[in-house]
Amino acid sequence: MTVPAVVGVYGGGRMGAGIAHAFAVAGSAVTVVENDEPAAAAARARVEKSLAKSAELGAAAGGTVSVVTDPAALASATLVVEAVPELVEIKHAVLAAITRSAPDAVIGTNTSSLSIDALASALPDPSVLIGLHFFNPVPASGLVEVVVGARTAPALVGQAQEWVRGLGKHAITVQDSPGFAxxxxxxxxxxxxxxxxxxxxxxxxxxxxxxxxxxxxxxxxxxxxxxxxxxxxxxxxxxxxxxxxxxxxxxxxxxxxxxxxxxxxxxxxxxxxx
Incomplete structure (x- = not known):
């Protein structure tokens, strides 16, 4: 398997649900974290609908998806992808929560324009953060933009590219800059x-x-x-x-x-x- 066996996704909106779908189809056990039970129920419905449609087209999930409200469920994840709104203060709070719950995980941010270095400033170890910019709708899109911050660990770049290939998508790699490419x-x-x-x-x-x-x-x-x-x-x-x-x-x-x-x-x- 070229994707992590256990993946977390923080945020179960359209993008988060799509990211969870992609990893589940590739064989990962995915845990999605939402803020409360109504949001979790909505996220669960999004993922289930998406996976059902995928199965009808012959791409059944090789992994699983669970949706929870407690970030502690991310403890065993190798990779956690945050997919929350494009506001620095919200992302900083979520990145801090991920670090507390999954201190050994690599963190991917699905930001489409915010600075990786600015987001990494909220982390005790900025080297574990990399941009994984997915495109909407995630299940149908063939592209993921891998964004490298000034302090992103060099080995993580190649690892992220391999994960993207494991999802059946193409990675383009860019340096952290406004709006990326x-x-x-x-x-x-x-x-x-x-x-x-x-x-x-x-x-x-x-x-x-x-x-x-x-x-x-x-x-x-x-x-x-x-x-x-x-x-x-x-x-x-x-x-x-x-x-x-x-x-x-x-x-x-x-x-x-x-x-x-x-x-x-x-x-x-x-x-x-x-």
Whole structure:
């Protein structure tokens, strides 16, 4: 087995459930930690639905998934992946909880844009933290971005790449920098697409078709924004603007839609109606 036998996932939302699914299909015994029983029940339902669909397609899980509310259940995990919201203070609190519960585990952070070094500052041993940036939807995505911090143990990089291969996915390896490679490029394209909508250059569907039919992107930048969540895209853009300057300034149309509660697929409306 090229994936860890025992894996923890802290956070059972869409991304956390998808990560749990991927490791379970690869044969790991996965424990998902949520904050309370209602959240745990929702996470359990997500994972069970995902695994059932996978089994129907001929990819039955070789491992198991349990969902709990007590982080102490992570004690035997070799790897714990945090998959909580993109807020430094939340991630710091979760990383501290993981360290207390699984002091011998390697920790992967699923952040899509936050600095690995900044997150590692919350750990007594920063060398055990590495970025494992999965993509939504995790079960169908073929990519994981392995992000290397300044203090990440060199041996951990190769180990993480092997784990990604064990999941049947392709690893790209980047150094810690604002937005890494994927978010930086993806957000840049999406923000320009939004400006085109704002300026009346074309409608959302035509702009997306330019990329899917003209450049063979599987999904257009505006539909992808709806899937990811406009609030998530706004937070990443604001972070990149602070780090890299005004070229990542969020367009007003994005701010307006978020303020109106039009966050994409999860609310039924964004740049598209769902």
């Amino acid at each position: 994927s978010s930086r490029l993806g957000v840049a394209i999406a923000l320009e697409a939004m400006r085109m909508v704002e300026e009346g250059v074309a409608g959302a569907e035509d702009i997306d078709n330019a990329m899917t039919l003209g450049y063979r992107h599987p999904v257009g930048p505006l539909r992808t924004t709806d899937i990811v969540g406009l609030d998530v895209r706004l937070a990443i853009a604001e972070h990149l603007e602070r780090e890299l300057g005004p070229r990542f300034a969020p367009p007003q149309v994005l701010r307006d839609k978020v303020a109106a509660g039009h966050l994409g697929r999860k609310t039924g409306e964004g740049f598209y109606r769902w």
